[in-house]
Amino acid sequence: MSQLVITEIEDADVAAISDLWARCGLTRPWNDPARDIAFARLVPGATILTGRLDGTIVASAMVGHDGHRGTVYYVSVDPDRRGKGLGREIMAAAEDWLRRQGIWKLNLMVRADNADVVAFYNSLGYETEQRVNMAKWLDPSKKPA
Numbered sequence: 001m002s003q004l005v006i007t008e009i010e011d012a013d014v015a016a017i018s019d020l021w022a023r024c025g026l027t028r029p030w031n032d033p034a035r036d037i038a039f040a041r042l043v044p045g046a047t048i049l050t051g052r053l054d055g056t057i058v059a060s061a062m063v064g065h066d067g068h069r070g071t072v073y074y075v076s077v078d079p080d081r082r083g084k085g086l087g088r089e090i091m092a093a094a095e096d097w098l099r100r101q102g103i104w105k106l107n108l109m110v111r112a113d114n115a116d117v118v119a120f121y122n123s124l125g126y127e128t129e130q131r132v133n134m135a136k137w138l139d140p141s142k143k144p145a
């Protein structure tokens with residue numbers, strides 16, 4: 001049993017969380033982590049959970065809902081701390097956060113080049129549903145070339 005201490009993000013955590021996401025390969029040129037963190041903290045239906053071991057941030061998840069379904073982004077565990085159940089713990093905290101908001105279903109997306117992570121989510125009880133995931137850039141200037 002780990003001693004992962006999970007709390008909502010605070011101002012002083014932003015740099016460490018951005019660094020964790022980068023080390024986990026989750027940042028993309030078109031997603032500025034500092035901006036994504038600031039925006040998630042601004043809206044009432046979202047937050048970022050941080051998981052600490054001995055005071056050091058080793059896990060995180062952005063969790064939120066749109067008034068109907070919940071979702072998670074940036075689910076991350078420090079590469080040096082994987083395989084010890086921390087991913088399961090941070091996801092359990094994200095699920096609990098959504099339940100407290102009255103949300104009873106979580107939908108999440110996994111990038112096609114991140115197939116290993118499907119096994120992680122399967123272990124946590126997630127199933128692949130046959131859906132077509134569609135998207136539109138509402139601000140085309142932000143679309144990667």
Ligand SMILES: CC(C)(COP(=O)(O)OP(=O)(O)OC[C@H]1O[C@@H](n2cnc3c(N)ncnc32)[C@H](O)[C@@H]1OP(=O)(O)O)[C@@H](O)C(=O)NCCC(=O)NCCS
Pocket residue numbers: 024025026074075076077078081082083084085086087088089109110111114116117119120121123124
């Ligand atoms: C995915 C990630 C969060 C998993 O964290 P973790 O702490 O290693 O996961 P856990 O130790 O809690 O594993 C939980 C379960 O998932 C399984 N699992 C975890 N990673 C796995 C992998 N790559 N392949 C197969 N199974 C995996 C574990 O075996 C475990 O199963 P069990 O409890 O039935 O034995 C971590 O690998 C990570 O940060 N990856 C990079 C970021 C990323 O891709 N995030 C997902 C974005 S969609």
